[in-house]
Amino acid sequence: MTENSREKILLAATKIAQAHGYNGLNFRDLAEDVGIKAASIYYYFPSKADLAAAVAKRYWENAAAALETLSAESADPVSALRRYPETFRWALENENRMCLSGFMAAEYDDLPEAVKKEVQTFADVNVAWLSKVLSAAKVVSPKKSEPRARAIFAAVGGAQLMARSRSDITLYDTLISSYRAAGLLPA
Amino acid sequence: MTENSREKILLAATKIAQAHGYNGLNFRDLAEDVGIKAASIYYYFPSKADLAAAVAKRYWENAAAALETLSAESADPVSALRRYPETFRWALENENRMCLSGFMAAEYDDLPEAVKKEVQTFADVNVAWLSKVLSAAKVVSPKKSEPRARAIFAAVGGAQLMARSRSDITLYDTLISSYRAAGLLPA
């Protein structure tokens, strides 16, 4: 119960940013969630930019860990690949939130440099994992695994975005099914 | 040269919203672009919600007209389909902007009801056009043309989002190529 404030701030800020983005994250509401005053956040993070960068960094670190777990839990690369869309489904299940990095990709123009960097790392981590698994699964030739990985990442992000705009998680599932039927993802 | 202020506001607001979203659209900067004061905007639009709804409505109306032109200009449905990604490429070419409705899909939680409605109509217009053209092109069976239309719309939006986050229009082009190679779009 003696969780420290820094950790509470990070957790609350992540949830807010997934629903409202960088621009929609405000210190007074965040502070209220945590149970402190807005000015106190500056004791832990020197600016909104630093807080957001820390949030985005933690975000891709967790994503990387989740993908490693997925690989470890899966019997073979094809089944790991089949389960990849689950990692993006999770956000929609939780109050129709979306991928932090997807939201921030839209807000690109308003993002401080340090935040942009972490957002791009999230994409890199996903593309690297997909590329590795696609190669191992022999779904495409090794040479084409990276372009295909990027295509899958972009398409899954687009599916999440569209499903969110309808607050309809079943739309996400049918989009993923269509990607499979079309051949973008292994059936 | 005697263009009216209402029209100028609509035009300037569209450009701002494509770069910064609904949350990032502010009346003082917008008014400065137009050459009036922030309070004057209220003479034309009763609120930010109304302005944004008008912007989003105009946006899908223009998109619908552009798609009709595309159909009319194309010799056959397959070539119309091949040129569909161009409609989303345009925004990136113009100062790395993105589709207004894609941005607002992310901002879903913060959108007034009237704006949500117009954003969804944009998606509907695109899916209806794609569905019609896919059927005519016999790319998929008539029954599967609508799910496929949705998949294409979501994937192209995702490609735009990812390319924007790198400010790299060539990434958009390679993503579209990968979609074609994978079979999502006709080669």
Place this chain on the structure above:
DNA sequence: ACCTGAACACCGTTCAAGT
């Protein structure tokens, strides 16, 4: 009809001050 200045409660941020 079209526009403005001044005011309101709200934002990120700073800072001196409290324990």
Place this chain on the structure above:
DNA sequence: ACCTGAACACCGTTCAAGT
């Protein structure tokens, strides 16, 4: 070490007033 209140220039919005 951890937190606060008060202040700053900024937001959307209102309104009485100007031409």
